[in-house]
Amino acid sequence: MSQSNETSPSAWLDGHLAPVPDEIDAAGLPVEGALPPELTGRYFRNGPNPLPGTPSAHWFTGAGMVHGVRLRDGRAEWYRNRWVRTTELTDGAPFVRADGSFDHAAVPANTHVVPHAGRILALVETGLPYELTPELDTVGPCDFGGLLTGGMTAHPKEDPVTGELLFFGYGLVPPYLTYHRLSADGRLVESREVEVPGPTMMHDFAITANHVVWLDLPVVFDMALARRGGGMPFRWDDGYGARLGVMPRAGGPARWFEVDPCYVFHVGNAYEDDAGRVVVDGVRYRPEEFTAFWPSIGGPSAGTPATGGAPVSAAATGHARLHRWTLDPATGAVKEEPIDDRAVEFPTHDETRTGRPHRYLYTVARDAIVKHDLRSGSSAALDLGADLAPGEAVFVPAEGARAEDEGWLLSIVSDRAGHGSELLVLDAADLSRTASVRLPRRVPAGFHGSWIPDPAT
Ligand SMILES: [Fe+2]
Numbered sequence: 107m108s109q110s111n112e113t114s115p116s117a118w119l120d121g122h123l124a125p126v127p128d129e130i131d132a133a134g135l136p137v138e139g140a141l142p143p144e145l146t147g148r149y150f151r152n153g154p155n156p157l158p159g160t161p162s163a164h165w166f167t168g169a170g171m172v173h174g175v176r177l178r179d180g181r182a183e184w185y186r187n188r189w190v191r192t193t194e195l196t197d198g199a200p201f202v203r204a205d206g207s208f209d210h211a212a213v214p215a216n217t218h219v220v221p222h223a224g225r226i227l228a229l230v231e232t233g234l235p236y237e238l239t240p241e242l243d244t245v246g247p248c249d250f251g252g253l254l255t256g257g258m259t260a261h262p263k264e265d266p267v268t269g270e271l272l273f274f275g276y277g278l279v280p281p282y283l284t285y286h287r288l289s290a291d292g293r294l295v296e297s298r299e300v301e302v303p304g305p306t307m308m309h310d311f312a313i314t315a316n317h318v319v320w321l322d323l324p325v326v327f328d329m330a331l332a333r334r335g336g337g338m339p340f341r342w343d344d345g346y347g348a349r350l351g352v353m354p355r356a357g358g359p360a361r362w363f364e365v366d367p368c369y370v371f372h373v374g375n376a377y378e379d380d381a382g383r384v385v386v387d388g389v390r391y392r393p394e395e396f397t398a399f400w401p402s403i404g405g406p407s408a409g410t411p412a413t414g415g416a417p418v419s420a421a422a423t424g425h426a427r428l429h430r431w432t433l434d435p436a437t438g439a440v441k442e443e444p445i446d447d448r449a450v451e452f453p454t455h456d457e458t459r460t461g462r463p464h465r466y467l468y469t470v471a472r473d474a475i476v477k478h479d480l481r482s483g484s485s486a487a488l489d490l491g492a493d494l495a496p497g498e499a500v501f502v503p504a505e506g507a508r509a510e511d512e513g514w515l516l517s518i519v520s521d522r523a524g525h526g527s528e529l530l531v532l533d534a535a536d537l538s539r540t541a542s543v544r545l546p547r548r549v550p551a552g553f554h555g556s557w558i559p560d561p562a563t
Pocket of ligand 1: 217260261309371372553554
């Protein structure tokens with residue numbers, strides 16, 4: 107998301123972001139280098155891809171399409187892409203029904219795709235997850251036996267120790283925030299309302315071994331924008347304030363920490379340090395950077411009456427940077443510090459360490475994949491050149507890995523001119539190229555994906 111501020115009024119429909127018009131299948135993909143045989147599974151990646159003739163008013167609202175690459179025993183067996191067949195796509199079902207109620211199945215399901223407890227779920231934060239088959243067919247919306255009645259964040263967190271999937275949903279009407287927990291076997295076993303001042307666009311959150319961390323930040327839902335229809339009904343609001351909340355997973359209220367105003371789409375990871383402080387690493391937009399970025403993908407522009415006094419800076423580039431917040435529940439103190447001044451987005455980590463101390467984070471810059479060493483404070487990058495745009499780099503640990511960076515990074519890299527794409531496999535230790543799978547078509551730059559290993563036999 108850091109790279110789209112330079113551009114036409116519908117930049118999310120052009121070049122390497124432009125949607126593809128159809129679904130295809132291809133077998134026996136050409137591979138350069140050697141795919142590690144233990145990478146046997148599927149890499150699925152979701153993103154917005156409006157149907158031909160129905161361009162979206164905002165990058166975030168196009169119909170979801172999942173691109174899949176099947177790897178097995180050193181071969182790239184297939185590629186296929188499928189729209190997620192939500193009722194919004196197949197029936198044109200409206201999110202707001204005639205009686206004013208919300209249809210949480212009528213959503214684009216375009217943001218992430220994650221496995222949990224034998225299900226593969228396509229996610230968008232406004233609605234219910236949609237279950238997919240391993241062949242990318244749509245099974246249908248999933249409400250966990252009728253227990254989930256609102257949205258599910260596209261960034262749930264699987265606890266690597268308990269196997270639970272923690273997530274939340276935010277509402278445009280009360281309750282504005284609800285915490286949920288799926289058991290390791292996929293049952294919705296807890297739903298808990300969390301008090302926040304109002305409805306905001308809460309895209310991500312963090313977990314630690316004992317806490318959930320909330321990002322209550324000043325990008326607010328605006329009913330007047332919603333009534334205009336078609337566009338993005340969230341805007342920066344200087345008056346909302348900015349706070350992070352630390353809530354015990356075992357129960358009890360959140361403790362809130364005021365922070366410098368900012369927006370955060372994505373957390374890298376969080377953990378409790380030896381002193382009991384909660385450390386949160388995320389990609390932070392300063393206010394003027396958010397308000398420069400937001401209109402570039404279809405959000406309301408700064409300077410219009412609806413923007414709530416958004417800060418405007420001619421120098422802003424719309425970029426975000428990696429940042430660390432350290433929250434001390436014993437004293438209420440907050441420490442903020444920049445981690446790296448490079449413009450990046452889409453932070454990832456070794457998910458066997460989610461909620462536990464990490465040394466490395468991976469991000470993408472405009473034309474590079476970056477590895478951040480939080481212990482040494484250094485970073486390294488694989489520069490791809492100005493013509494190529496990398497997607498989120500998903501870390502896959504090697505079997506029996508001892509070092510945190512022993513494994514691979516998977517990223518779909520596309521030509522900015524819109525000609526072609528490859529699935530790049532890097533050695534995470536040194537960012538060297540392990541292999542590259544040439545894909546049979548251009549894959550639009552999208553959002554998030556997952557490596558879904560084959561079940562152990
Ligand atoms: Fe996201």
